[in-house]
Amino acid sequence: MPKLSNKERMKIQRQAMPEQESAVRRNNFSEVNLGFTEELARMEAERCIQCPKPTCIEGCPVGVKIKDFIALVAEGEYLKAADKIKEDNMLPAICGRVCPQEEQCEAKCVVGKKGESVAIGRLERFVADFERQTVGIREATLKPKSGKKVAIVGSGPAGLGCAGDLIQMGHDVTVFEALHDLGGVLIYGIPEFRLPKDIVKAEVESLKKLGVDFQTNAVIGLTDTVDELMSDGYDAVFIAVGAGLPYFLNIKGENYNGVYSANEFLTRVNLMKAYKFPDYDTPVFHVKGKNVAVFGGGNTAMDAVRTAKRLGAKNAYIIYRRSDAEMPARKEEVHHAKDEGIEFLFLANPLEFLGDSDGWLTSVRLQKMELGEPDTSGRRKPIPIQGSEYILDIDMAVIAIGNGSNPIIQKTTPDLQYTKWGNIVVDENTMRTPKKGVFAGGDIVTGGATVILAMGAGRKAAAAINEFLNSSN
Amino acid sequence: MYKIIDAEFIAPNVRKIIIEAPKIAKKRKAGQFVIVRVNDHGERIPLTISDSNLEEGTITLIVQGIGWTTQELNSLVAGDFILDVVGPLGKASHIEKFGTAVSIGGGVGTAIAYPTAVALKQAGNYTISIIGGRSKEYVILENEMNKVCDEVFVTTDDGSYGYPGFVTTKLQELIDAKRKIDFVLAIGPIPMMKAIAEVTRKYKIKTVVSLNPIMVDGTGMCGGCRATVDDKTVFVCVDGPEFDAHKVDFATLERRNRTYREDEKDALQRHSCKSEEAILKAVNEG
Ligand SMILES: Cc1cc2nc3c(=O)[nH]c(=O)nc-3n(C[C@H](O)[C@H](O)[C@H](O)COP(=O)(O)OP(=O)(O)OC[C@H]3O[C@@H](n4cnc5c(N)ncnc54)[C@H](O)[C@@H]3O)c2cc1C
Ligand SMILES: Cc1cc2nc3c(=O)[nH]c(=O)nc-3n(C[C@H](O)[C@H](O)[C@H](O)COP(=O)(O)OP(=O)(O)OC[C@H]3O[C@@H](n4cnc5c(N)ncnc54)[C@H](O)[C@@H]3O)c2cc1C
Ligand code: SF4
Ligand code: FES
Numbered sequence: 001m002p003k004l005s006n007k008e009r010m011k012i013q014r015q016a017m018p019e020q021e022s023a024v025r026r027n028n029f030s031e032v033n034l035g036f037t038e039e040l041a042r043m044e045a046e047r048c049i050q051c052p053k054p055t056c057i058e059g060c061p062v063g064v065k066i067k068d069f070i071a072l073v074a075e076g077e078y079l080k081a082a083d084k085i086k087e088d089n090m091l092p093a094i095c096g097r098v099c100p101q102e103e104q105c106e107a108k109c110v111v112g113k114k115g116e117s118v119a120i121g122r123l124e125r126f127v128a129d130f131e132r133q134t135v136g137i138r139e140a141t142l143k144p145k146s147g148k149k150v151a152i153v154g155s156g157p158a159g160l161g162c163a164g165d166l167i168q169m170g171h172d173v174t175v176f177e178a179l180h181d182l183g184g185v186l187i188y189g190i191p192e193f194r195l196p197k198d199i200v201k202a203e204v205e206s207l208k209k210l211g212v213d214f215q216t217n218a219v220i221g222l223t224d225t226v227d228e229l230m231s232d233g234y235d236a237v238f239i240a241v242g243a244g245l246p247y248f249l250n251i252k253g254e255n256y257n258g259v260y261s262a263n264e265f266l267t268r269v270n271l272m273k274a275y276k277f278p279d280y281d282t283p284v285f286h287v288k289g290k291n292v293a294v295f296g297g298g299n300t301a302m303d304a305v306r307t308a309k310r311l312g313a314k315n316a317y318i319i320y321r322r323s324d325a326e327m328p329a330r331k332e333e334v335h336h337a338k339d340e341g342i343e344f345l346f347l348a349n350p351l352e353f354l355g356d357s358d359g360w361l362t363s364v365r366l367q368k369m370e371l372g373e374p375d376t377s378g379r380r381k382p383i384p385i386q387g388s389e390y391i392l393d394i395d396m397a398v399i400a401i402g403n404g405s406n407p408i409i410q411k412t413t414p415d416l417q418y419t420k421w422g423n424i425v426v427d428e429n430t431m432r433t434p435k436k437g438v439f440a441g442g443d444i445v446t447g448g449a450t451v452i453l454a455m456g457a458g459r460k461a462a463a464a465i466n467e468f469l470n471s472s473n
Numbered sequence: 474m475y476k477i478i479d480a481e482f483i484a485p486n487v488r489k490i491i492i493e494a495p496k497i498a499k500k501r502k503a504g505q506f507v508i509v510r511v512n513d514h515g516e517r518i519p520l521t522i523s524d525s526n527l528e529e530g531t532i533t534l535i536v537q538g539i540g541w542t543t544q545e546l547n548s549l550v551a552g553d554f555i556l557d558v559v560g561p562l563g564k565a566s567h568i569e570k571f572g573t574a575v576s577i578g579g580g581v582g583t584a585i586a587y588p589t590a591v592a593l594k595q596a597g598n599y600t601i602s603i604i605g606g607r608s609k610e611y612v613i614l615e616n617e618m619n620k621v622c623d624e625v626f627v628t629t630d631d632g633s634y635g636y637p638g639f640v641t642t643k644l645q646e647l648i649d650a651k652r653k654i655d656f657v658l659a660i661g662p663i664p665m666m667k668a669i670a671e672v673t674r675k676y677k678i679k680t681v682v683s684l685n686p687i688m689v690d691g692t693g694m695c696g697g698c699r700a701t702v703d704d705k706t707v708f709v710c711v712d713g714p715e716f717d718a719h720k721v722d723f724a725t726l727e728r729r730n731r732t733y734r735e736d737e738k739d740a741l742q743r744h745s746c747k748s749e750e751a752i753l754k755a756v757n758e759g
Contacts, residue, residue, distance in 0.1 A: 178692050180557040217559035219692055223496055244694040255701055255725050257732045264695035282516040283736035359728030406693050
């Protein structure tokens, strides 16, 4: 392509993501987005004006060299582009799919000030998919063995990020995972239609090839404690157990049959493959032809409601106590959900679940809300409207209002420091805990956050662990 | 992969399975359980660690084949492998020297009560156990209980062995005979645990039951195992499985356990030809 002027570049429309038709996809679990073709990717890359001061990078939690990798895409150097991204982001195929780009890099993109920002996330995904599909994830080179051993607790993005760096630095790495499969929320929470499990498996496989040892069915705290790992010869431990304790609404009737936490519903469907029941043995509520309400407005809520729709729900509602604007979910997911026929009931708050005499959920009593002044989070606070209560008939409810911290580590490792919500306290720069040789990062430190932040925390910890190991000969 | 070292039926449909799991054998305490996934398509089911052998590095499970997964598990023989075994999960039984402790097991509940009875004895309690079964062949672990308990009473619903009647009847007899009872552990079907709780409530005897909700992860991540105790929601897999019998809402537990009843029936029917073959094989091979 001839060199374009900035003006010409700004004229190119943002390339749309090819996707499965909404009428088709709401009946299957295959990925919604199909990914850019080479042509679309090159065209999109041409939209980048190669700013002298690329503000996009400021928006990226791990500082991916966005401008440089996009220039490589424009030149058709996709593998070099992949290398460039991987200098800062170990999991681009995943992050390209699930990062909230519209609040991060793309929010800061200069082109976006006047029109639509460069589709950085879609390009990241394209580059990573290109590598995986053409030559496979390429192996990194390893430093000579240090003779040091590190235990990583949890195989979510924080654990994987940490493992990838430490193995390259020459240390022996064992990842302990409580479940029977690897990837954390990436495998049990985020559904196939948004993040195909083969992609997560490919990342795990590439770490295995580098020599990372994965031990499933190991609940640290119970199978082994952190102290036992230390006395078993691990020189350092990185705790990355995520935020795996589902919050409930704490309203009446929450234990009726048919009321699920999002974690349970998504785990049954994704990890245990209940959507393939009876080929797989784990059942889940028979959603077909039923009314389902999901409470919450985040990514988890969107995943749950779209899963319910795919299982055949007649009406699938999102019930959220604030309005459209305050929903924390990725914009793309909300958009997809609407296309798939999800109904959004904003400014509605559940007061009580009602059930029949056999203990099955039949309906929910809701109250209408209005928005008041912004609260500490900067979002406008919902206030109940007196006398606005009404009943909505539902057969199944999914609670997706967030996760607290799982108590197993805290109960068995009392000599760490915890906040009153059970999050582990660490030094922000080194992820170090006050306990010698023990580091922590990801959702267990921050509370439920994002894949990129968790991965970034894992890599920060890897650098600090490396320093710790080298200084403690 | 976890290897089955030995497996035998000890009552109709109840199989004792010894599995190689050295780490769990070393760590487990009375009252704790494992979650097992038989194969790649399998569901995760909780099973109490009935016993362990440190030298051999094995744990013992006693499994009642009531649905598809338990029957599939019971069709496995020595040398076969189980894909996933994770544990030890849950809190260990609270053990102290109460004085006289009565452990009551109904059906396969006896297998769940057994390790705690052992621990109660080791803590210096005078231990009595009452074990019940539908009829003689359903009574399990009588010999084992005899070895660790000061007194053992067997009851059968049809009177074919031991005392005719329910375990509750026997407990009531002991109470009526003015035997001093300081602690009761009751494990079995929900109606049985509920009935025991009603008996001991009147006499203010501290009573603990082990709850058996449907579980998925067993680590507190899904909340599927929640039960109502003392009007509060608990996650049985991490807060239990043992709770104060006088505070448990048994009705809710019973209802929640029926959530997948239709699917379970379906699964069993669909698999039944397959499983009959497998069970025959297991029976033949001992
Ligand atoms: C349904 C859902 C959708 C989401 N969508 C998005 C999205 O679109 N974009 C985005 O950026 N973020 C999203 N998130 C958030 C994101 O997934 C998390 O912030 C991220 O996964 C946190 O990573 P982590 O490594 O800290 O923990 P996790 O991913 O939670 O992994 C922790 C792992 O540790 C294991 N573990 C726990 N306790 C123990 C123990 N004692 N011993 C051994 N192992 C243990 C767990 O089983 C788990 O595998 C979503 C979250 C959910 C639940
Ligand atoms: C902490 C704990 C420890 C347990 N220990 C043992 C043990 O040592 N030995 C043993 O034989 N069983 C034990 N159980 C019960 C065992 O987990 C269930 O029998 C098993 O999950 C049933 O699976 P299935 O597929 O064979 O039956 P399904 O087809 O799933 O169910 C068949 C019948 O069992 C009921 N059921 C389903 N799940 C459970 C459940 N979790 N508990 C009780 N009933 C259930 C169903 O309502 C149905 O009526 C324990 C349960 C818990 C929670
Ligand atoms: S801010 Fe936008 S236009 Fe500028 S370098 Fe970054 S992606 Fe390109
Ligand atoms: S089984 Fe999932 S929280 Fe208890």
